[in-house]
């Protein structure tokens with residue numbers, strides 16, 4: 174019997190919780206790290222805010238805008254901001270860049286509700302803002318919760334007005350109403366998918382009329398308030414990007430404080446961990462690059478999404494400033510490069526166990542999650558990492574004692590999802606998805622394990638140093 178146990182120990186894949194072998198001093202480091210992470214989340218709920226917080230953090234750590242450099246040498250730290258919504262960072266390595274770069278790529282955008290271009294209307298003495306949801310959400314989750322308004326309003330004269338209402342304790346918040354159960358017997362017959370419809374996600378923003386016997390007086394009063402505060406008129410909404418995000422704060426979760434609950438952890442948890450990792454990199458052997466992209470949740474399209482060529486332009490600019498560029502070198506660099514596509518993974522939820530396949534799931538506390546491939550139903554649309562590359566990444570993690578687990582996203586015929594992995598793979602980069610497992614992904618309040626967050630950070634750092 175004892176021999177069988179010994180043999181098991183030797184031969185079986187280890188599936189224990191990471192907390193089991195976490196000593197007190199490491200636990201303290203994990204908790205400290207996650208306190209900073211929670212603070213970061215609370216200060217950056219949108220992609221624009223992420224870019225702003227990132228710029229501040231990296232400038233304090235020696236990064237400079239690439240335009241400030243005429244030529245680059247090993248150890249230089251540069252960044253490029255793409256239209257205030259995505260950012261690329263690099264620490265120049267000692268080795269020839271022709272041998273490739275080490276990339277970690279996360280995304281700053283998260284599911285939310287965007288305002289429509291003509292959002293404001295009044296009905297029954299109430300003023301509302303119409304929304305168009307962004308990314309894959311369960312719409313019913315976004316009603317009857319406190320929401321905050323974040324974003325920018327751009328004016329033709331070049332003025333960019335930043336808006337943030339609902340975060341300060343003294344601010345008002347906003348909400349989307351839902352029908353009381355007493356009157357919801359018809360609504361309750363709807364399928365959950367249509368329980369709340371897209372056109373029902375209208376934000377309640379006011380109820381005081383500007384004067385008596387005036388048509389649309391509540392709408393007028395709202396516009397008057399906005400005009401006084403921001404100098405805008407109704408037409409200015411057309412050139413705005415206003416996002417509604419949960420107004421509540423990220424917090425430590427559980428009696429044992431082992432988890433983080435917060436909005437937008439997909440994919441801000443990977444943004445924060447990869448950023449913290451690259452801050453530890455001084456004069457690496459291989460050039461270290463961190464991508465914080467936009468529009469991942471809606472297919473990575475547009476000039477701030479990963480499908481655009483702006484990242485290629487950034488790497489080309491590095492080649493130019495290293496004085497090594499020549500035709501086709503960029504393609505060669507990509508073909509020799511390695512990447513962790515840092516995006517969250519679906520954690521196994523025992524309440525909904527039928528959606529998962531136990532043997533191939535990521536577990537909260539199981540460490541950083543590797544997805545060899547995503548896709549669904551016959552690996553359709555999957556970027557499938559090569560065995561050799563998986564072996565390399567495993568090797569790095571095992572050498573550095575980083576706890577990881579390898580998972581699929583749910584059951585074969587149920588699951589599915591994509592990340593930015595395939596976009597870099599198309600350029601010839603060796604890529605694997607590598608991120609933190611999340612419960613309630615895409616919900617207004619997502620849950621992660623502090624252990625996994627810390628292992629992601631350590632794993633990313635080890636990858637950069639490899």
Ligand code: MN
Nearest residue numbers: 439440516517
């Ligand atoms: Mn994601």
Ligand code: MN
Nearest residue numbers: 284439470615
């Ligand atoms: Mn997502």
